[in-house]
Amino acid sequence: MRNILLICRKELKSYFASPIAYLLMAFFGLIFGFGFFTATRDFVRFSFQSQMMGQQQPMNVNDQIIRPLLGFASTIALFLVPMISMRLIAEEKRTGTIELLLTSPIKDIEIILGKWLGAVTLFVCVLGMSMLDVAMLFAWGKPDLKPVLIAYLGLILQGACLLAIGTFISTTTRNQIVAGGVTFFVCLFLWLLSWASAFDSTALSQVVNYISIVTHFENFSKGVLDSKDVVFYISMIFFALFLTSRAMESLRWRS
Amino acid sequence: MVGRTPPCAADAHVGLFAPCKRLTPVCRQRAMGSAPPMQRHSLGKVSGIGLKSSPNISPTYPSDLTILAPVSYHVISIQWFGAVSRGADSRPNGNYHVCLVWNINMIKVEGLTKRYARTVAVDDISFEVEKGQIVGFLGPNGAGKTTTMRVLTCFLPPSAGKVSVAGFDVLENPMEVKKRIGYLPETPPLYPEMEVIEYLTFVGQIKGIPSADIKRRVDEVIGRCALGDVRAKLIAKLSKGFRQRVGIAQAIIHNPDVLILDEPTSGLDPKQIIEIRELLKALSGEHTIILSTHILSEVEQSCERVIIISQGKLVAQDSVANLTNRLRGAEAVSLEVEAADGRPDPTEVQGRLEQVAGVSRVMMKDSKGGRLTFEVESLQGRHIRAELARTVVNSGWNLSELRAVGLSLEDIFLQLTTVETKEEGGQK
Numbered sequence: 001m002r003n004i005l006l007i008c009r010k011e012l013k014s015y016f017a018s019p020i021a022y023l024l025m026a027f028f029g030l031i032f033g034f035g036f037f038t039a040t041r042d043f044v045r046f047s048f049q050s051q052m053m054g055q056q057q058p059m060n061v062n063d064q065i066i067r068p069l070l071g072f073a074s075t076i077a078l079f080l081v082p083m084i085s086m087r088l089i090a091e092e093k094r095t096g097t098i099e100l101l102l103t104s105p106i107k108d109i110e111i112i113l114g115k116w117l118g119a120v121t122l123f124v125c126v127l128g129m130s131m132l133d134v135a136m137l138f139a140w141g142k143p144d145l146k147p148v149l150i151a152y153l154g155l156i157l158q159g160a161c162l163l164a165i166g167t168f169i170s171t172t173t174r175n176q177i178v179a180g181g182v183t184f185f186v187c188l189f190l191w192l193l194s195w196a197s198a199f200d201s202t203a204l205s206q207v208v209n210y211i212s213i214v215t216h217f218e219n220f221s222k223g224v225l226d227s228k229d230v231v232f233y234i235s236m237i238f239f240a241l242f243l244t245s246r247a248m249e250s251l252r253w254r255s
Numbered sequence: 256m257v258g259r260t261p262p263c264a265a266d267a268h269v270g271l272f273a274p275c276k277r278l279t280p281v282c283r284q285r286a287m288g289s290a291p292p293m294q295r296h297s298l299g300k301v302s303g304i305g306l307k308s309s310p311n312i313s314p315t316y317p318s319d320l321t322i323l324a325p326v327s328y329h330v331i332s333i334q335w336f337g338a339v340s341r342g343a344d345s346r347p348n349g350n351y352h353v354c355l356v357w358n359i360n361m362i363k364v365e366g367l368t369k370r371y372a373r374t375v376a377v378d379d380i381s382f383e384v385e386k387g388q389i390v391g392f393l394g395p396n397g398a399g400k401t402t403t404m405r406v407l408t409c410f411l412p413p414s415a416g417k418v419s420v421a422g423f424d425v426l427e428n429p430m431e432v433k434k435r436i437g438y439l440p441e442t443p444p445l446y447p448e449m450e451v452i453e454y455l456t457f458v459g460q461i462k463g464i465p466s467a468d469i470k471r472r473v474d475e476v477i478g479r480c481a482l483g484d485v486r487a488k489l490i491a492k493l494s495k496g497f498r499q500r501v502g503i504a505q506a507i508i509h510n511p512d513v514l515i516l517d518e519p520t521s522g523l524d525p526k527q528i529i530e531i532r533e534l535l536k537a538l539s540g541e542h543t544i545i546l547s548t549h550i551l552s553e554v555e556q557s558c559e560r561v562i563i564i565s566q567g568k569l570v571a572q573d574s575v576a577n578l579t580n581r582l583r584g585a586e587a588v589s590l591e592v593e594a595a596d597g598r599p600d601p602t603e604v605q606g607r608l609e610q611v612a613g614v615s616r617v618m619m620k621d622s623k624g625g626r627l628t629f630e631v632e633s634l635q636g637r638h639i640r641a642e643l644a645r646t647v648v649n650s651g652w653n654l655s656e657l658r659a660v661g662l663s664l665e666d667i668f669l670q671l672t673t674v675e676t677k678e679e680g681g682q683k
Contacts (some may be wrong), residue, residue, distance in 0.1 A: 006460050010446075017448040100444035100505070103408040104461045105433040252411055254372070 003106040007114025008121065011088070015122050020087075024080060024122075029129035035072050036133040039065045061143040066134065067221050070151045073130055074217050077123075077159050078187040084122055085166025086180030088115045089248075093174040098251075108248045112241055116160075116167050123159040127152070147223025154220020157233040158213055162187055164240035171247040190214070361386045361513055361543040362407065367416035369402050376402040378567040379416070384560075386512075389539045391554035391561045391575070392547035399567040400547040401441060404515050407545070408438045421512050434463060437511035437542075441518050443502025447491035451482055451501055454490055455508060462509035476504040480534065496527035503534065507542070514538065516546040520553060532557050588631045588640055591656035592647055594622070599652050601627055611646050613637030626655065 015021040047059045092098040101111050137143050166183040173179050193212035196205070209215055213236070216229040362384040369377040377399040384390050392400050405411040406418055409429040417424065423431040446454055455473045464472055477486055480500040485493060490501060499519065506514055519535070520528045535544060535557050548554060554561050555575055563571040592604055601619055604627060608617045613633050621628035633639045640657060647654040 003461060006457070010457055013453075014446065014448050095444070095447075096440055096442045097444040097446060099405075099408075099410055099438070099440045100458065101461070103410050103433055103436065103438045104458075105430050105463050106461055107430075 003110040004114040004117065007101075007106075007111055008117040011115055011118025012121055015084075015118070020083070021122055021125070024083060024126050025129050028076060028080060028126050029132070031076060032069070032073060032130045033133055035069055036065075036130075039069055040137075061137055061141045062147055062223070065137060066143060066148055066151070067223075069130075069133075070148075070155060071217075071221050073127070074155055074158055074214065074221070075191070077127075077155065077162065078191055079184070080123065080126060081159060081162040081166050081187055082180040082183035084119050084126075085163050085170055085183055086176045088119060088167050088170040089244075090170045090173050090176045090179040093251075094176070102252070109241075109245050112167065112171075112244045112248065116164055116241060116244075119163045119167065120156070120160045123163060124156060127155055127159070144223070150223050150225050151221050153225070154217050154229070157220075157230065158217050161213060161233045161236045161240070162190075164237045164244070168240050168244040168247060171244050171251070187213075360384065361388075361421055362545070363417075363419045364403075364407075365417045367403065367406060367418055368414050369399070369406060369411065370414045376567055377406070377564075380564065380567075380569045381416075382562050382569065382572055384543055384545060386543050387540065388560060389535065389544045389546070389558045391558035392545055392564070393549065393551070393554055393561055394547075394564040395549060398564050400564065401517055402567075403564070404438070404517050404545070404547060407513075408436050408515055409433050410438075434509070435512045437506035437509065437514045439502045439506045439514075439516045439519060441521070443498050443505070445490045445498060445501060445505075447489065449490055450487055451490060451493070452477070452486045454501065455504055458505045459508045464509055472508055472510070476508050479507070479537075480504040481530075496523055496530075499523060499527070499531065500534075503531070507538065510541075512543060514542045514544045516544065518547055518549075520548065520550070528553075587659070588633070588643060589620070589656070589658050590629045590631055590643060590647070590654070592627045592629070593653035593655050594625050594627050599627075599650070604647075604650075604652070605629065607646055607650055608643065611639060611642050613639045613642070 043059070043061070043065050050059070089098070092101065102108070134148065138145075162183075165186060166179075169183045169186065170176075170179040173182075190211070190213045193208050194215045196208060210232075213233075216232050219226045219229050360383045362382075364383070365381050367377055367380045368375065380399075380403065392403070394400050402411065406413050406425065407420060409425050409432050412426060419425065420432045421435045423435075425432050446457075449457065452473060455476060456469055459469045459472055460466070477483055480503055482497070482500055482504060485497055490498065493501065499522075503516070503519065506516065516535075520531050523531065532553070535546070538544065546558070558575055560574050561572065562569065590608070592599065594601075601622060605617050605619060608614060608629060608631055611631075614631055615634045616632040618630045618632075619627070620630050631639065631643060640659065644654055644657055
């Protein structure tokens, strides 16, 4: 456990020693902020209009601002993940520092878990930028807290899952760009899977739909905490990290 | 493991005595370091960890000691030589003479083979390295030096063969091996975004140094590797020489028993090379060091033993002194005598040559085309060329060639490592 935290802390240090962490946070903060601005503006305008017209349409901050925004964030996450995960192991392989890690008395799985945890922590930090905007809603409005928390949990789980896949891909190459590119396409593909099966109800498309990482986020974004989705994410994380540890071992046998 | 009586054999390893109450770490080191020579005893070769009971003490008695003797000190057996004093009930009161027997071979490689997908990088290599030795691992680029080192450090698993470090097998007990090895790969494994002190602390932590000791150890290696001036600098900003030193600092931070350095001086300027060499010398007492290089003078200067490999095969291993003595101190002369119609008789020539003062050995090499070729070796430090020529001419034979073949370490190295290349080239 100590070793996992050591590696995790080292990863975080190198993220924050380079511009990448700040860049991602700024990038995400800006985009999310822009989305927040338009969504809130439209919401406010719409609620004024409906008040002036005397219509009593139910307006809900949760449904009309937070939910679409966090759905938007889950899409941005697809772009963030490759940028976070690509360097994890590929860079160590390129610079040769992997030799230091693999010849130190720590287990492969500790290295992998530490690195993945570091990446997840950075992802949470990046996601944290959106909380500034959401906090404003809480300051001036009365949204429901619980669904927001559940949606964030979903975002984190989805990110952790994609990051585990990214960690695996990063283990298979020594080129960061390749790792990043492949991870991006895998993320995109997993996202597209949900489209492919959206209007189809055959057994195959059900399966495809189930595999798509994004569909499992939908329940979270509605504020529904379904154990089925949690189990899906956690088992995907396990599977990807297991593959990573296998890839790490094959590294020893082949390199 | 504990309490097993070790099998004994004729050739002996050395045990040291030290009176100690319990084998505390301090005590253990004293036991190893400062025993008077007369008290050294032959105990017989011991393999495996065990306990020899002495007639005075029941074997169960010192059992707590066996637990205290950690394998990290390669203690193979602990022998009790009776209590220094005894209590009223004639039981030992706690002060004993203890004799430690430890594994002399820190590194043992038997039949190591490493195959990659298509090539055999290392082919059936066997060697042993004793505790405290500095061994030079010599060979041309691509000979398999790095691969062997990577196997020793548990980075790569061997395809065949048995490799053990400090008594632990690299496949069965990699964690124990890793704890005892400091490794400097060819390119120092540095994180450029870290400060020197930060980096060393991180390495210390992952090498398993308890957090209470880390600061002290980091300061120690910083002092040792003369990194004081750059301790707070980013590694990315360091010069090559400093990076190499940080690399060495990283390798010794956990005070490993075995230090494996892959070309520690490559790419450094002469002044830096000397500094690194000095550093290695200073380290050699307590650590067993293997360093790879393709620079011969380096081996001559800092190593006690040389292992030469080429094309994945071990071609020579000897002490540096032996190699240079054999090849430099004595003179080797190649001598060619013309012969016609079976005269002179080869045995006669050989007999005459052997009688020349200072000759230690005469070898008939060739007798083709009416020429008899001999190789004559002199005794240590004798010059025999003039006398040989005189003998041949005085006997009425024609001397057609006489040349010195005295080999330097360089020659030997080239000879050993290029013969095979030629053969292979011929086959292609």
